[in-house]
Amino acid sequence: MTTDSYQDDRGNKDRSITNPHGRGTMSPGTTSGERSHTQDAFLIGDNMTGGYGQGPDILHDCTIAVNPGEIAVIVGPNGAGKSTGMKAVFGMLNLRKGAVRLDGEDITALSPQDRVAKGMGFVPQTSNIFTSMTVEENLEMGAFIRRDDIRETMAQVYDLFPILKEKRGQAAGELSGGQRQQVAVGRALMTKPKVLMLDEPTAGVSPIVMDELFDRIIEVSRTGIPILMVEQNARQALEIADRGYVLVQGRNAHTGTGKELLADEEVRRSFLGG
Ligand SMILES: Nc1ncnc2c1ncn2[C@@H]1O[C@H](COP(=O)(O)OP(=O)(O)OP(=O)(O)O)[C@@H](O)[C@H]1O
Numbered sequence: 001m002t003t004d005s006y007q008d009d010r011g012n013k014d015r016s017i018t019n020p021h022g023r024g025t026m027s028p029g030t031t032s033g034e035r036s037h038t039q040d041a042f043l044i045g046d047n048m049t050g051g052y053g054q055g056p057d058i059l060h061d062c063t064i065a066v067n068p069g070e071i072a073v074i075v076g077p078n079g080a081g082k083s084t085g086m087k088a089v090f091g092m093l094n095l096r097k098g099a100v101r102l103d104g105e106d107i108t109a110l111s112p113q114d115r116v117a118k119g120m121g122f123v124p125q126t127s128n129i130f131t132s133m134t135v136e137e138n139l140e141m142g143a144f145i146r147r148d149d150i151r152e153t154m155a156q157v158y159d160l161f162p163i164l165k166e167k168r169g170q171a172a173g174e175l176s177g178g179q180r181q182q183v184a185v186g187r188a189l190m191t192k193p194k195v196l197m198l199d200e201p202t203a204g205v206s207p208i209v210m211d212e213l214f215d216r217i218i219e220v221s222r223t224g225i226p227i228l229m230v231e232q233n234a235r236q237a238l239e240i241a242d243r244g245y246v247l248v249q250g251r252n253a254h255t256g257t258g259k260e261l262l263a264d265e266e267v268r269r270s271f272l273g274g
């Protein structure tokens with residue numbers, strides 16, 4: 001993982017936001033034995049083929065995976081199927097082929113709600129907050145499946161995103177783009193997920209806010225929550241990626257560590273502007 005540009009002491013050392021149970025047993029970040037490593041990943045959408053309703057297949061044998069301690073990044077052109085891949089992993093698509101496994105368990109048949117109960121947190125690309133509700137109500141909604149005390153988690157989310165604490169009584173729709181994305185990520189963290197999926201968390205924000213959000217995402221990943229995210233800012237995202245996927249027309253076009261993809265001639269020429 002390329003952490004040079006990030007200070008090591010910025011991580012949130014409080015690991016209690018994670019659910020330590022049910023983690024995978026694979027050691028993160030290895031590139032050797034990639035095939036078997038991927039197969040056993042903590043979260044994997046394995047050889048997924050499928051589309052929307054009765055429509056044509058959008059995904060073709062597409063595989064995406066992530067392990068604890070890792071940030072996995074999906075990049076690719078508009079319409080490549082990045083969001084569709086995320087939705088497939090979250091159970092919003094009927095797969096015609098392939099499987100989704102979480103911590104060794106086949107969850108292909110589970111509804112999105114049941115996947116949340118199993119520990120998946122998902123922040124979709126659009127409509128990811130309740131704009132007429134306050135920031136705090138959004139966070140409370142995020143915790144809807146929990147029956148225990150959510151105050152500690154809320155305090156941790158406010159530690160991670162101090163601006164949300166300041167604006168907790170304000171309607172989320174009144175926040176800036178970057179602040180809204182913090183609400184969306186915070187809302188997903190309220191379930192204490194075992195894995196966090198983010199579809200374009202930095203969409204529409206300035207480069208400075210993007211760097212900020214990436215820093216926070218790195219912090220979350222350091223608490224032990226694996227992160228699977230789609231990013232439009234390919235170069236910057238691959239710099240923080242332990243695992244990178246370039247999707248083209250619903251297929252895996254290139255796979256490797258973020259570093260490997262950044263160094264790959266073909267990836268650079270076709271997807272990173274040289
Ligand atoms: N709800 C839907 N119903 C039918 N087709 C859809 C739906 N959502 C997306 N598609 C189609 O699936 C293909 C992939 O779209 P998808 O949103 O997954 O791409 P993407 O890689 O996330 O693109 P972007 O970078 O623009 O977010 C497109 O051809 C799109 O038209």
Ligand SMILES: [Mg+2]
Pocket residue numbers: 082083084125199
């Ligand atoms: Mg998308």
